[in-house]
Amino acid sequence: MKRTLLLTPGPTQVPARLCEVLGRPIIHHRTPQFQAFLKEAVEGLKYVLKTQNDVYVLASSGTGAMEASVVSLLSSGDSALVVEGGKFGERWTELCKAYGVKATVIKVQWGKSVDPAEIKKALDADKSIKAVFVTHSETSTGTNSDIEGIGKVVKNCAAVLVVDAVSGLGVQDLQTDNWHVDVVCSAAHKGLMLPPGVAFISVSAKADALMAQSKLPKYYFDLRKYKKAWTQVDTPFTPAIGIVIALVESLKMIKETGIDNMLSHYARLAKATRAAALGLGLTLFADESAISNVLTAVKLPEGIDGDKVLKMMRDTHGISVAPGQDAIKGKVIRIAHMGVIDEYDILTGIACLEKVLKQLGHKFEMGAGVAAAQKVLNP
Ligand SMILES: *Cc1c(COP(=O)(O)O)cnc(C)c1O
Numbered sequence: 322m323k324r325t326l327l328l329t330p331g332p333t334q335v336p337a338r339l340c341e342v343l344g345r346p347i348i349h350h351r352t353p354q355f356q357a358f359l360k361e362a363v364e365g366l367k368y369v370l371k372t373q374n375d376v377y378v379l380a381s382s383g384t385g386a387m388e389a390s391v392v393s394l395l396s397s398g399d400s401a402l403v404v405e406g407g408k409f410g411e412r413w414t415e416l417c418k419a420y421g422v423k424a425t426v427i428k429v430q431w432g433k434s435v436d437p438a439e440i441k442k443a444l445d446a447d448k449s450i451k452a453v454f455v456t457h458s459e460t461s462t463g464t465n466s467d468i469e470g471i472g473k474v475v476k477n478c479a480a481v482l483v484v485d486a487v488s489g490l491g492v493q494d495l496q497t498d499n500w501h502v503d504v505v506c507s508a509a510h511k512g513l514m515l516p517p518g519v520a521f522i523s524v525s526a527k528a529d530a531l532m533a534q535s536k537l538p539k540y541y542f543d544l545r546k547y548k549k550a551w552t553q554v555d556t557p558f559t560p561a562i563g564i565v566i567a568l569v570e571s572l573k574m575i576k577e578t579g580i581d582n583m584l585s586h587y588a589r590l591a592k593a594t595r596a597a598a599l600g601l602g603l604t605l606f607a608d609e610s611a612i613s614n615v616l617t618a619v620k621l622p623e624g625i626d627g628d629k630v631l632k633m634m635r636d637t638h639g640i641s642v643a644p645g646q647d648a649i650k651g652k653v654i655r656i657a658h659m660g661v662i663d664e665y666d667i668l669t670g671i672a673c674l675e676k677v678l679k680q681l682g683h684k685f686e687m688g689a690g691v692a693a694a695q696k697v698l699n700p
Pocket residue numbers: 330331382383384385409456458459460485486487488508
């Protein structure tokens with residue numbers, strides 16, 4: 322029987338301890354038992370988000386939290402600023418378009434991250450901007466944003482800072498309060514190691530004030546409903562009960578290790594993965610200055626089709642990585658090091674990549690990737 326190893330940036334692997342919880346019979350959500358779980362989940366999320374802000378739990382994938390932030394903060398014809406450096410940055414623009422929000426777009430070359438000074442320039446040029454939408458870890462390129470630097474710029478303006486941290490949360494540092502992030506959108510099926518179905522969103526006082534004035538049409542994703550329900554430790558609609566209960570356990574696991582120890586763990590795995598790629602004579606897609614610890618986008622040599630590499634790794638060997646999208650389709654594979662992944666998983670993935678690259682005719686010394694990774698992991 323073939324193994325299944327997910328080195329993908331969502332969904333990620335679900336550890337046995339969480340599978341056990343997910344397998345329990347369901348309980349009703351309007352009960353003191355579920356309220357206790359919901360309360361504990363929100364407390365745990367605040368710990369991972371490093372925030373004292375309110376956190377609302379939604380039944381959706383990550384994009385639902387993004388949509389909730391747009392419709393709950395803004396009104397038709399409002400201006401927003403979007404940073405677009407990959408597929409997920411583009412999602413912010415598409416959401417703004419769908420709701421008639423005027424988006425000024427800062428286009429960043431894929432693989433690079435935005436200079437906070439660019440954001441300052443745009444905000445100085447247009448004082449009517451109400452929200453700045455950025456991506457924490459851009460999953461399509463393996464790039465990290467300087468959220469701390471961006472927060473310093475936005476905090477002095479009328480606009481709120483909204484961060485898509487769907488893939489980055491729990492993997493790459495995000496200090497919501499210290500970095501003045503007003504709204505964070507994230508979900509449970511990436512760094513938090515659960516099946517898809519739960520998203521969540523943190524809201525600062527500044528964002529809450531904007532929410533009170535918002536006039537965009539909305540119903541299911543109206544965060545004011547979630548705010549009101551929370552005064553009774555409740556959700557306005559049926560939550561993803563089983564996943565919320567498992568989320569409590571996942572957050573316990575993170576707390577046992579310590580969030581900052583988790584971040585160091587992923588930094589170490591990311592460094593080993595980058596070393597392995599270079600050891601195999603490959604190059605990295607993201608700029609060195611902006612590289613993410615969430616996933617590594619590896620450029621493949623001319624003549625080797627990334628989609629074929631991905632298919633062989635998955636279908637023959639049971640190891641999943643992610644493809645390049647749009648302009649980098651076939652040219653890049655993305656290896657994620659997030660969720661319940663350890664150094665042996667990474668070494669296994671690299672060994673498999675070596676085997677497939679050799680079969681496809683790439684010239685390198687067999688074992689060079691694994692050796693380079695080992696030098697980082699076990700110096
Ligand atoms: C996965 C992801 C999302 C949300 O995707 P869903 O499929 O809706 O969960 C949003 N932003 C980033 C950066 C992501 O990696």
